[in-house]
Amino acid sequence: MVRIRLRRVGSKKQPSYRIVVTDKRNASNGKYIEIIGNYNPRTRPSTEVVQEDRALYWLSVGAQPSESVARIFEHTGTMDRFNRMKSGENMETLVQEALENAPELPSQKTKFPAPAAGESKIKAKEAALASEVAAAA
Helix, strand or coil: CEEEEEEEECCCCCCEEEEEEEECCCCCCCCCCEEEEEEECCCCCCEEEECHHHHHHHHHCCCEECHHHHHHHHHHCHHHHHHHHHCCCCHHHHHHHHHHCCCCCCCCCCCCCCCCCCCCHHHHHHHHHHHHHHHHC
16 A cells, blocks of 8 residues: 655745655655655746656556646656556666656746735735746846
8 A cells, every 4th residue: 555645845835745655544744665756836837856767666566646646747757657667668768768858947946935924825926926027028
């Protein structure tokens, strides 16, 4: 009963997630077997980093990804590579392909600032968009 799922890290109102392999019965913030990646939805575009070799290994031994991790694996192409591995392709060539086709990571500086005291999330996002428009002009 091994599961690949997200584990929330980060401070209040500034979430980022680790992609972890854990026993299904463990608590969501309980102990885990291994960290195989991370996901930061606060950058634009969102940052999705997966260690392909470890992800393919855990999928091959029967670990089930959660819905959100399966979506991340679809974005990064890990599920496609896993299906090709099941059909007989070599794992080393698939990992090498993943390294060659890895997208450039966005800046780790988040584009969505945390709301100030007494400020709503909507106003914070509007302020961030306004600053982006001003920077682009």
